[in-house]
Amino acid sequence: MVLYRILFACLGVLPVALVCRWRFSGAELRTLLLSAAFGIPISCLIQFSGLARTTVSHASLMVGAMPVMLGVAATLFAPKGSKEERLGCIGWMALFASTIGAALLTMGGSHGAHTRGQPSLTGDLMVLVSLLAALAWILLSKKLMLTHSPSVVSAYTILVGGAMLLPWVLGPWLLTPLTHARVAPPPFAAISWTAWGALAFSGLFCTAVTTLLWNWGIHHVPASRAGVFLNIEPALGSWLGVQLLGEHLGAFAWVGGGLILAAAVTLTTRGHEPEPAILLE
Numbered sequence: 001m002v003l004y005r006i007l008f009a010c011l012g013v014l015p016v017a018l019v020c021r022w023r024f025s026g027a028e029l030r031t032l033l034l035s036a037a038f039g040i041p042i043s044c045l046i047q048f049s050g051l052a053r054t055t056v057s058h059a060s061l062m063v064g065a066m067p068v069m070l071g072v073a074a075t076l077f078a079p080k081g082s083k084e085e086r087l088g089c090i091g092w093m094a095l096f097a098s099t100i101g102a103a104l105l106t107m108g109g110s111h112g113a114h115t116r117g118q119p120s121l122t123g124d125l126m127v128l129v130s131l132l133a134a135l136a137w138i139l140l141s142k143k144l145m146l147t148h149s150p151s152v153v154s155a156y157t158i159l160v161g162g163a164m165l166l167p168w169v170l171g172p173w174l175l176t177p178l179t180h181a182r183v184a185p186p187p188f189a190a191i192s193w194t195a196w197g198a199l200a201f202s203g204l205f206c207t208a209v210t211t212l213l214w215n216w217g218i219h220h221v222p223a224s225r226a227g228v229f230l231n232i233e234p235a236l237g238s239w240l241g242v243q244l245l246g247e248h249l250g251a252f253a254w255v256g257g258g259l260i261l262a263a264a265v266t267l268t269t270r271g272h273e274p275e276p277a278i279l280l281e
């Protein structure tokens with residue numbers, strides 16, 4: 001399902017890549033390959049495997065740790081002389097609170113065998129690992145956008161990441177004549193038109209369009225400030241999980257999710273002046 005979604009996303013960004021052709025230097029190509037690997041096969045496969053083992057509400061609240069992680073990473077890996085905000089006492093307190101919140105959230109998951117519709121420790125931890133991979137993708141993309149436009153970086157990242165995903169998903173099936181393993185081919189005819197429509201929509205709009213918009217936005221604001229908009233996902237995602245899917249959040253999840261959101265809002269909404277370059281743009 002991840003492969004089909006990314007293939008639809010590749011169709012969406014292909015016109016951008018054809019119109020905005022660009023050459024990358026050797027160092028930039030290595031950065032692009034790393035960015036694509038973290039952003040598509042590593043992040044997506046781990047994230048969706050985690051989603052299959054936990055609930056939407058738990059996964060959404062776990063995403064609330066992303067703004068703090070992004071702020072810390074932007075501070076630690078900012079280029080020398082960068083004017084991006086450094087973490088002070090409040091920032092490190094927010095990081096600590098977010099870490100405690102993530103720990104409480106995972107404690108709310110089941111430690112035994114996973115039951116469909118119930119959170120699990122394994123699923124929550126896999127979602128958290130996928131966030132670390134997405135964090136690497138964001139920072140590497142921002143580095144590429146110092147010399148290339150956001151649309152070029154977005155298009156080539158999705159296309160290269162999709163190419164990396166193909167052998168990972170199809171490889172075991174294609175190698176069955178050599179390995180003699182019993183590996184079923186990816187489903188195609190058995191997928192309903194409703195599922196195909198959902199895959200096309202998620203690939204074109206939830207991956208291609210949002211990647212283009214995200215990279216354009218993060219190109220115009222510091223990474224540590226962009227994290228404030230990520231708070232929409234845990235708040236809305238957990239609410240939709242409860243309302244539409246009938247999921248249940250335990251006491252640990254409510255407390256942990258509250259700590260994560262409070263830490264993210266505290267870190268990303270503290271007042272400071274925008275950079276002159278941003279004002280000029």
